[in-house]
Amino acid sequence: MATQNDEPNDVGMEHQLDNVSDHDIEELDFNGSAQGNGGSRMKRGAGKMVAIVLAVIVAIGGLGTAGGWYWYNNLRQYPVIVDGQIVNIRNGHSIERILQDNADFQKVPGRLISLTGKVLDDKGGEPIKVTVNGVEVPQDKLASTHLKEQDEVTLENGADKEEEHEDKVEVIPHGKKATNIVTGGIIQLHLPGSDGTKETWVGKVSGEVVDKGVTKEPVDEQITALTPHVPADRKVIALTFDDGPSEYTPRMLDIFKEKGVHVTFFNIGTQSAEMKDTVKRMVDEGHQVGSHSNTHPFLPKLSDDGLRSELTAGFDGLASAGVTSRMFRSPYGAFTNKDWERAGDLISTNVLWDIDTLDWKMPGAQAIHDTVLKQAHNGAIALMHTGGGNREQDIEALPGIIDDLKAQGYEFVTVGELMAMDQKQRFPEWAIKGELPTAAASASES
Structure with missing residues (x-):
């Protein structure tokens, strides 16, 4: 039975319990043993230690990996072959650095030499030539080019260079x-x-x-x-026809087309203007066309102005038919030294002949034929006519002339082609084409 003295003790105990925190209360573990606040602190300390150890291990591993990468890419050495010798180089070094570290392997650049052969600069010539696996490395790539293991490098001394x-x-x-x-x-x-x-x-x-x-x-x-000097192993002849075009010209063109030969026509300016279609046919079928003046006068008798006017009008007549050639044959072959001084700037060439058929005399078709065949030679220019009179005898003679010359091995060429065959190459391109020297020069400059 409780007494009055017991109450204070109970109250005091309650006050004591009120001052005890949860951390001060012991708990029983599964084995029935008690653990207090000290055990909990030990567990937390051990966890921190494990974390620290793991962090250290990770850090050491990272340092090891980074160190390995750095070693492999910067400190590792491997062999290459330089001029037949094995040389160990450090990875990451460029060819330029390798040359610097090895004193250029005793190779030297070329020298700069003066115009008279004096040495101006011992190292002013071409640089050392570097070849890797057979491929030359440009000088501006040496600092950025790296060698691989077992690359073969060849070095050559630089060549001497003459000063500019x-x-x-x-x-x-x-x-x-x-x-x-x-x-x-x-x-x-x-x-x-x-x-x-x-x-x-x-x-x-x-x-x-x-x-x-x-x-x-x-x-x-x-x-x-000049007379063209054609190759001795060729037999060529140029048939030329003056005073056209005329009513006889188309029939002659038919013969040339049938026989497959090309000739040269020297046309009268007034007649070219009147028979433009015939002139065009001459050109279209591969023949060469030049001027024979405008009205066929005796040129040496003309005044200076008259001469220049006659030549200009003749070329204008050709131009009206679409022909720009300045190749020329003077009427009667008359064009003197003085005429050249007076009007030579208007023409490209004055083409004469060395076989004259005298067909204008109408000696008969057989006589015309025989004259050509008897006088034919390699490089000859034969004179005939396609206008200026009755040309029936020429038309009759032409098939036999062509066939018999072919039988002797002759080829038929234009005057321009004949000039181009000159073995001494004395005829300029402008003359071959029937152009003026000034026009040819302007064309080449453009």
Whole structure:
């Protein structure tokens, strides 16, 4: 039975329990043993230790991986072959660095040499040549090119190089030879001539002056006459026809087409303007066309203005029919040295002949035939007519002339083709094409 003295004890115990926290209360584990606050702190400490150990392990592993990567890519060495010798190089080094680290393997660049052969700079020439597996490495790629294991490298000393120089050119004016068309050949032409040159070199580093002499000989201007020298193993002949076109010309064109030959026509300007279709047919079927003046006068008797007017009108007549050729044959073959001086700038060539059939005399078809066959030779130019009178005898003679010359091995060519065959190559391209020298020069410049 409780007494009055017991109450204070109970109250005091309650006050004591009120001061006890949950952390101070012991719990029983499954084995019945008690654990207090000290055991919990031990568990948390152990967890932290494990985390620290794991972090250290990870850090060490990371450092190891990074170190391995760095070693492999920067410190690892492997062999390459340089000029037949095995050389260990460090990974990551460029060819430029490898050359620097190995004193260029005793190779040296070329020297810079003056115009007279003096050494200006021991290392001013071409750089050392580097070849990797047979492929040359450009100098601007040496710093960015890396070698692989077992690459084969070949090094060559740089070549010597001559210093750059300034080229001073002096013009040597051409002269003019006296006009001479009386002797020499059957094709007259005006060769304009050309200036020559001489050169002097001045070294840009040394300042040395070197005379290189004449680099192009001057060619004197000349009005002359030449005969084409055709190959000896060929037999060629040029048939030419004056005074057309006329009513006889289409029948002649039929013969040429049937026989498969090409000829050269020297047309009258007024008649070309009247028979444009016939002139066009000449060109379309592969024949060459030139001028025979405008009205067929005796040119040496004309005044200076009259001569130039006659020639110009003749070429205008051709132009009206679509022909721009300046190839020319003077009426009667009359065109003197003085005429060349007066009007030679208007024509490309004056084409004469070395077989005259005299068909204008109408000697008969057989006589015309026989004249050509008897006088035929390699490179000949035969004169016949397609206008200026009755040309029935020419039409009758032509098939036999062509067939019999073919039987002797002759080929039929135009005058331009004959000039082009000259073995001495004395006829300029403009003459072969029937152009003026100035027009040909302008075309080449453009």
